[in-house]
Amino acid sequence: MFPFIFEWTWDISHIVFMGGLWYAISIIGAGLTFAIVKSLFDVYGSHDSHGNGHH
Amino acid sequence: MKENNNHSNAKRYGMVIDLDKCTGCGSCMVACYSENNVPFKTDETNKLDSLNWIRVYKISNNKPYPHSEVCYLPMPCMQCDGIGKHGHSPCVSVCPAVATDYDYSTGIVSQIYTRCFGCRYCMAACPYHARKFNWWDPVWPADMEKYLSPNVSARMRGVVEKCSFCFHRYQLARDKAYLEKRQELAEDEYQTACAQGCPTGAITFGDLNNKSHAVYKLKKSPTAFRLLERLETNPKVYYLSSKSWVRRAGDNYLAHEETEKINNKVKEPYEAKEHL
Amino acid sequence: MNETPLIPAGVKRCSKWQFSLWMAAVTAVLLWGVYAMFLIWYKGLNQTNMNDAYGFALWIWADLAVIALGGGAFFSGFLTYIIGKDELKNIINFAVIIGFICYSSALLILAIDIGQPLRGWFIFWHANVHSMLTEVAFCLSCYFAVLTIEFIPLILENPKLAKKPFLHHLSHNMHGIMAVFAATGVFLSFFHQGSLGGVAGVLYGRPFAFREHIFIWPFTFFLFTWSAAACGPCFTILVTKITEKITGKKLVGDAAVRLLAKISGWMIITYIIAKTADTIYWAYVTAPGLGFTLMDFYTSSTYNIGLLFAEIIVCGFVPGLILITKRGRESSFLLMTAIILAVIGVSLNRWVMVLQVMAVPLFSFNEWYTYMPSWQEVATTVLPVAYGLIVISLAYRYLPVFPQERELNPID
Numbered sequence: 001m002f003p004f005i006f007e008w009t010w011d012i013s014h015i016v017f018m019g020g021l022w023y024a025i026s027i028i029g030a031g032l033t034f035a036i037v038k039s040l041f042d043v044y045g046s047h048d049s050h051g052n053g054h055h
Numbered sequence: 056m057k058e059n060n061n062h063s064n065a066k067r068y069g070m071v072i073d074l075d076k077c078t079g080c081g082s083c084m085v086a087c088y089s090e091n092n093v094p095f096k097t098d099e100t101n102k103l104d105s106l107n108w109i110r111v112y113k114i115s116n117n118k119p120y121p122h123s124e125v126c127y128l129p130m131p132c133m134q135c136d137g138i139g140k141h142g143h144s145p146c147v148s149v150c151p152a153v154a155t156d157y158d159y160s161t162g163i164v165s166q167i168y169t170r171c172f173g174c175r176y177c178m179a180a181c182p183y184h185a186r187k188f189n190w191w192d193p194v195w196p197a198d199m200e201k202y203l204s205p206n207v208s209a210r211m212r213g214v215v216e217k218c219s220f221c222f223h224r225y226q227l228a229r230d231k232a233y234l235e236k237r238q239e240l241a242e243d244e245y246q247t248a249c250a251q252g253c254p255t256g257a258i259t260f261g262d263l264n265n266k267s268h269a270v271y272k273l274k275k276s277p278t279a280f281r282l283l284e285r286l287e288t289n290p291k292v293y294y295l296s297s298k299s300w301v302r303r304a305g306d307n308y309l310a311h312e313e314t315e316k317i318n319n320k321v322k323e324p325y326e327a328k329e330h331l
Numbered sequence: 332m333n334e335t336p337l338i339p340a341g342v343k344r345c346s347k348w349q350f351s352l353w354m355a356a357v358t359a360v361l362l363w364g365v366y367a368m369f370l371i372w373y374k375g376l377n378q379t380n381m382n383d384a385y386g387f388a389l390w391i392w393a394d395l396a397v398i399a400l401g402g403g404a405f406f407s408g409f410l411t412y413i414i415g416k417d418e419l420k421n422i423i424n425f426a427v428i429i430g431f432i433c434y435s436s437a438l439l440i441l442a443i444d445i446g447q448p449l450r451g452w453f454i455f456w457h458a459n460v461h462s463m464l465t466e467v468a469f470c471l472s473c474y475f476a477v478l479t480i481e482f483i484p485l486i487l488e489n490p491k492l493a494k495k496p497f498l499h500h501l502s503h504n505m506h507g508i509m510a511v512f513a514a515t516g517v518f519l520s521f522f523h524q525g526s527l528g529g530v531a532g533v534l535y536g537r538p539f540a541f542r543e544h545i546f547i548w549p550f551t552f553f554l555f556t557w558s559a560a561a562c563g564p565c566f567t568i569l570v571t572k573i574t575e576k577i578t579g580k581k582l583v584g585d586a587a588v589r590l591l592a593k594i595s596g597w598m599i600i601t602y603i604i605a606k607t608a609d610t611i612y613w614a615y616v617t618a619p620g621l622g623f624t625l626m627d628f629y630t631s632s633t634y635n636i637g638l639l640f641a642e643i644i645v646c647g648f649v650p651g652l653i654l655i656t657k658r659g660r661e662s663s664f665l666l667m668t669a670i671i672l673a674v675i676g677v678s679l680n681r682w683v684m685v686l687q688v689m690a691v692p693l694f695s696f697n698e699w700y701t702y703m704p705s706w707q708e709v710a711t712t713v714l715p716v717a718y719g720l721i722v723i724s725l726a727y728r729y730l731p732v733f734p735q736e737r738e739l740n741p742i743d
Contacts, residue, residue: 001455007153017460020522024473027515031508032480039500103382103700114696138535145536151464152453172453173376173446175386176464182536182693184384188446190377212375213446283693285621286536304695307538307622317622 069291079127086252132218133290364714402563404430405520436715470523528555561598596654603647646676
């Protein structure tokens, strides 16, 4: 799963499989992060800048 | 499954079992149990959950007296070279965690007990039922634990095990040779427990690639055959039998097919490859 | 009216007592399964009736079956978010919940099934990328994460949770990018559904399972993905109909059900034609090449040729033909018959591709291998059903699962 595990090889089948896997994981992770960060901005974004302005 | 491309000195350890000599005494099984710390149940009636690395089957020609004949057929792990002889054994290619591996320097299929997590996919893949699952914790009668071999690790519940061609003996022989500054092992330096335990000398073991080893010649006998050869598993265990019904029982044939014709057809590409 | 702040506005739900009684009954069944599960974890797989010939048995079938049936989630998601069949938005929430239940059940069953559950992570850590099972494990886990992500916005729509601004926005934002998750889900599903077919198809030591390959994938790879996409939606419709029966309400409009049934029907017909072609090739080319005739695989009293007939004709062509005709879809009896047959058909296919593979003797001197599951195996297989009922009950009661419910069941 990771390059530091000794079964790891840089042959084509490994690259295709792990490439597909990490591609999917990255999309899921990025999508989730986007939704969470955007929600945080939606809720606290304007409020925070307003608060900071006073300090 | 990293392939070692240095095939020049590669061994292909294998076995030739002469069924004409086998009396079905079960010594090979006993030798194996004792050599490899194979646990057993109090009641061994149900063979489908028994642990045995080599099992003697009794087969018959199913003919009525006076034409009835029986034959005993010891079956260890076939140590398959796999389809195309690339080490793509049925079990090795499916194991999801690389807990079983094909050793390109010996041709032996290993089983790493501490790596196996017990999914049993390899058992589903093996047509020979050579792989056994540890349904229970291994238990020996109290005093027997003292007689366990220190060279073979006992297996835990929930993992798969199988015949290793007594791989620990190979390692010990290699160690000895190394100390004596030798590269090669003599034929008798590495022998399996079942081969040595057989009172009639039915089991011959050695390097199938080495012309000076007995197995090299025996496997070329016209009465030699391998089990389920048509599946292209490429087993390294050969059998000899002078009886044609026994040779036919080793594989599956359509009603009109002739045993020898099919056998030669299956062997041809295989043998050709061997001589490359 | 028994409205509490937790129940969505404008819908009617049963009383708290009635609900509690129902939940208590289902929980009792669940606990039976949980007991068996702990027994197996504590004492080991000797609690099952599996043996060295039947290394794969009831659980692996259950696993393959729930994943096929849960295929309704990815295929409905594909149709809704990627093809743009807006009508299906009325059923997609429920399809996601059913998928979530099916996939979480599959993961639980796998955790019970392996001999060393504490080493389960080895499949990821020490992955053998050439094994179909590795691919299944990775895609299954990733797709389960996708299903959870698809389920979360719905949970956050619970009236009480939706009052919290962050959760309200999170639900909205996750909905906004749902097409991305759905597309990832389709990608992952295509591969793991296929790899489950590959699990059997690559077994070249097992002539009953082995199929010819296209590149690295055996035919079963494509047939499994196809059949899951075809029959999964039928299971979604079936569970919807059962829920409607129990609640006594119409929850999804006919248009959505009929559209899904129509697409499913065409998928089943095309699948079963491909399956027939595969069977013919296997029976006339692959198997004879290995020394077997088709009938060699059907000489047992349990596994007789009737199974193949049932799978392909009765549970394949029949439901497919019903669902592609307008009359079939509009008759409630024919529709129900077709979806039940399709669900049985795909489950039967998975049964055959797991258990019959184990049962067929490979040597002329061996008999057919037989197997009857132990009560522990049955209990742990019933466990996901009870768990599914609980999740569906809770979701139906507290979440706005069916967008059309208010419109179809106006209060007063």
